[in-house]
Structures are given as C-alpha cells and as structure tokens.
Amino acid sequence: MAVKVEVRTPEELERAAARVLPAAVRDFVAGGADDEVALAGNLAAFRRRTLHPRVLAGADDPDPAAEVLGARLAAPVLVAPMGMQRLVHADGELATSGAAAELGLGFVLATGSSVPIEEIAGPARWFQLYLLADRTVTADLVRRAVDAGCRAVVLTVDAPVVGNRPRDNRTRTSGGWRNANFDPYPSIDAEHHGYVSTIRPDIGWADLAWLVETAGVPVVVKGVLRPEDAVRAVEHGAAGVVVSNHGGRQLGRAVAPLDVLESVVDAVAGRAAVLLDGGVRRAADVLTAVALGADAVLIGRLALWALAVGAREGVTAVLGGLLADIRRTMTLLGARTLADLPGLVSSPGR
Template identity: 45%
Template sequence: MSEVNSPGSGGRSKVTVDDYHAAARPLVEPSAWDYIDGGSGDEATLRENLAGYRHYRLRPRVLVDVSRCDMRTTLLGSPVALPIAVAPTAFHGLVTPEAELACARAAGEVGALMVVSTFATTRLEDIARVARGPLWMQLYVFRDRAVSEDLVKRAEAAGYQALVVTVDAPVQARRARDLRNTFALPPGLAPANFAEGPADGSSTELAHRVAGRIDPAFTWDDLAWLGSLTRLPIVLKGILTSEDAARAAELGVAGIVVSNHGGRQLDGAVTALDALPEVVSAVAGRCEVLIDGGVRRGSDAMVALALGARAVLVGRPVLWGMAVSGAEGARDVLSILGAELETAMALCGRPDLASVDASLLRPAPWRTASGIAGDGILPG
C-alpha cells in the first residue's frame, strides 16, 4: 500500500496520524473536540490505551524475501485489503458536513471495513449506497425492542454484513469534559436513524432521549432473541475477560471486539491490548477476535495482530482526518496506518499476516523488570 499525503490544513503534508490530531484540533468546535477526544473519569484508561502498545518490543527477522508484503485478509468472510478497519463512532457530522458518507467513501477507497454507528448523523441506507467496501452495523439494544428490531431489519435489507452489538454500555459513564461543557449537538445535527423528532425541536434533546433508552437489562439470555431477528452474524463489542469471551464463543457469536470503549466507559478498566491474549486463548479459534483502542501507528496494529487479533479498529484518528479534509483526510489516515504496517512487516521479516505471530514480540525491558510480564519470548 502506498502512502497518500493530503495537503490538509495549512498546505502541509501529514505523514503520521499525530499530524492529523494536531491539525484537526483548531478546526473542531471546542466542546465537540472534547466529546471526541475525551474519556470517562480521570481518563486513566484513555491514556493507558495509548501507552499499552509501548509495553512490547519487536523481534525482527532478517534475510527474508519481503519484496512484497501481503496485508490482505478476510473479516467474517469479507475480503479486505488490510487488517485495519473503521470503528463505530457517533455523530460524524460534528467534524465534516459530509459526515458518515465521507468515511464510507474513504474506507472503500483503501479496501477497509467500516462499522457504522447506531448514532450516525446519516441514515444507514444512505451510507450503504455510497460504500464500496464491507459494512457492519453497530447496534445498541433499546428498552423498546421494536426500535432495535427495526434497525436490524433495515441494516440487513441495506446490505450490511454483520451486527456489532455494544455490550459495555448498559449505562453511560460520567465524562467530565462533556459534563463541564454541557455538551450538546449543534442545531440541525441529530441521530439520523430514528424516525421520531425531538419533542422540543432540538437535536440535542433527541440524542439524549434516544441514548437514555438503551436497555440496561439486556443480558446473555437475550442473544437468542437477537439472533432470531436476522441471518447476519453477530459480533459482541466490549469484551475484556476470558470468562465473557468463552461464554460468547459457546453461544455461537461470530466475533468479538476486545474494547474498553476507547476509555469512554469504565475508567480504570483493563486495556484492550492487555485483555487480548486471554480473550484469544478463551475463544480458541471458535470466533474471530478484533480489537480497538489506542492504535496510532501501523506498528501498533502489528503488535495487536501478533497477540492474536484478526484486525484492529480505529475511531478517533479517522475523525481527525475528516475534520482536516473530509473523505480525503480519512482515506489518508487509513493509508498512513496501512503504509506503516506494511513497512513494519517488511522490517520484521514478516511478508504476510500469517507470519505475524507471538514470536515477533518481547515485553519491554522495564515491563519485565517490574514483574508485569514474564521474561523471554511470548508464548504462541
């Protein structure tokens, strides 16, 4: 994959995801920026998501033919050009008028999977019409099950290929930045997938009212009901323990996204990267395992792949790209991450994804010395 640099803001090319972070910040309204960039509580988990990838060192092998590195894979049977997908994030209209349409176009151009949020600011059918790559639909289960049932049927009819059920948000965490800012959607912006209009005419009232209807009583016993609604495979997003991973696999889910909601739910929760090995071990190949949270470099993606993830999902960086230059910026963010992954694979002597395994990693020296991880090469 060749890297495509966008001129972006101020005419400067962006060569890393962090370049987009810096360029996007002054372009986004401050309270919207805090909504996108912030986490819950003291934001400890948000910070640790980023730091976790520094806990590993790579063990490169040499004299391997890396004249071509193949990043192609499949996700629940759908071919993709790279193991980097777009995570579901709400309200893309906060960063660009093109909203989710820009993201869908960008993902299609690089051959990446996109997961569309229930709280998109564009109707799921309109996103599907412009998409050129595979789409999965993220789903919250609402107290009024008919609302969720309608979303499921619409997604299946529109050609989405899986349902990604968020399971780590039975209630919304306290997010200090949003509370201090009294965060509200701007006039004219609203969750587009709901037919009801706001009682007071404001999009903010609608967003809060719909979010408040997420069902905190949704349990494992309800997965059978959900499965009865659709032929689409079900993925559970927000699993962090071997116990829950094993139960999900036993119930026949097609996939798991190891995730702590980008540090936006339980502050102090284990990072997704630290949870990944136990989840992979618990499912024992019975379902596909993906991960999100904290990926900012292609080498981060390779660490997650080496620990057993089939793909990584990125959320905030794609929003930064869209804030700078719409679909072009989102495409460039995904291209940068893909180019970095391809380079890391070549420099580590790993010409395809099948060769990216746990033998590639060693715990960072400080991590081993502190007793956080054992000595030597990680087990396969």
C-alpha cells in the same frame, strides 16, 4: 470547514483537528471517562511491546490482506463505529465510509450515525447496535442494516449507562446532536440525549441469543475484556468479539484491551473472530495486535481527526498512509503475510 494540513504523525493530526473543531466537538471526540486513566492506558499498552524482526526473510513485497467473517480486507483494519460524525465535518459518515471502501478496509456504522443506514455504501460494512427498550425498533434497525447490505451486526455491551466524561460535561452543547437512523421512529427522540436514554441498561445473555436468532448475519459482541465473557458470547452464538473498553470512554480505570487480548484469544480458541479496539494509532500497533492473536483492529479517533482536517480526502490520505506503513513495517519485520507475525512481538507478563 475542512482545511488541508500536512501532518506526519497521529499526534500532529490530533493537534490539527483540535484547531479546527469547536470545543464541544473536540472534547466529545478526544475525551475519556473519569480521570482518563483507561484512555491513556490504551496507548501505553502498545508502547510496552517491542518488535523482534526476522532478517533475510525476503519480505520485500508483503501482503497484509485479511479475511474477517467473510469480508476480504486490504489490511486487518476497520473504521470503528462512532456516532454523529457530521459534528466533525458536514460529510460525516459518507466521507469515512467512502474512504474505507476506496482503500479496501472495513467500516462499522454506528447506531447513532448522523447519516441513515441506507445511504452508506461499501462492500465491507457492518452495523453497530445498541439494544433499545423498544425491541420492535431494535429489530427494525437490524432489518434495515441487513437490507442495506451490512454483513454483520456489532452489539455493544459495555455501555449500560453512559460513562462520566468530564470533558464532555464541561463543554456539551445541544445543537446538532441528532441521530439520523431514528427519524423513522416517532416514539424515539432522535436528538442524541433522547435516544441514549432509551438504551437498555439491563441487557443480558438472553438478549444476545435473541439477536443472533433475529439478525440473519453474524453477530459480533463489542466491549469484552474478560476471557470467560468471550467464551459465553461464543456459546450464545456470537461469531466474533471485540476486545474493547469503548476507547476509554466508559469505565475510567478499565484494563487496556491489548493487555487482555491474548487471554481472550486463548479462551476463544479459534471458535470466533477476535478483534481489538482501543489505542490503535500506527502500523506497528495494528501488527502488534495481529501478532498477539487479533484477526483485525478497529480505528476510531484517528479517522475522525482526519475527517476534521481534510474531509474524505483527508481520511483517504491518513488511512492510505497507514496501509503503506503496514506494508513497510511488515518488510522491516520480515513478515510476508500476517501469518508470519506471531512470535515477532514481546508480551510482557506472560
């Protein structure tokens, strides 16, 4: 049951969510891989950057609007794909997608959603995909997503196997871990661990080319941390890449996405959209990523914590507050539009 909690910072929001979530769900949301160095590193990377504002810039009414792969967004923010959101609150993805649509932000539905593809509404929806051993099922998931109005398919490539997540391992339970998108497929166990076991560990570049040919909408590759991989993704038809280490949940010592963002942006050289996922908590984080070349960012845990403490109303309040903070921070930076941001953020080591 959601409770209304007044929170002022992401840290307060996380603590409030921890108080209302069962231990297994809390650890599933919060935990990272191995010794959680990557999880902490995602946050630390943003704190190493400093902002260098312009003055007398007349930025009292800034416009943070962005366009990403044809989707017009009120700000360069999408809710990241996160499965089984009904574990966090009974409204699950209906609440998070509804809040995003209300605010004019993007939403990426996970393959492992607890709500079927067909029940998710909103003008800026994408669908995250894992390639399964049964290609027929994979193709049908893509078809359903496109038929339901999803405007892009996001292929996750950094999870050939599930990372070692000690917090999950200590508290994992079996009840309620069900993925609604697999109910039409009797060959696949819709229970979480059953579906995960069907994800292909041997995915390769030819599979990306197949998906690009099959999807009929732009394909975005999520989980890229090396410039040469970003280039190959574009060469194989990807319309975008997400610089991401899976929220620190896969490889425990993976580099922070922000630390490699500029090298990926340079390598892609405008041929595809570049998004960043991992460690984004505040308006300054969003604007830092955009200043360093990202077209948009994905917000993960922040949205789930808001869902836990306040259902859709909580997500709307938290993401709406983020949007207001983006505008305020742009004014303080002297940036009237996102195009004014490059050069306003320090870049250590370059």
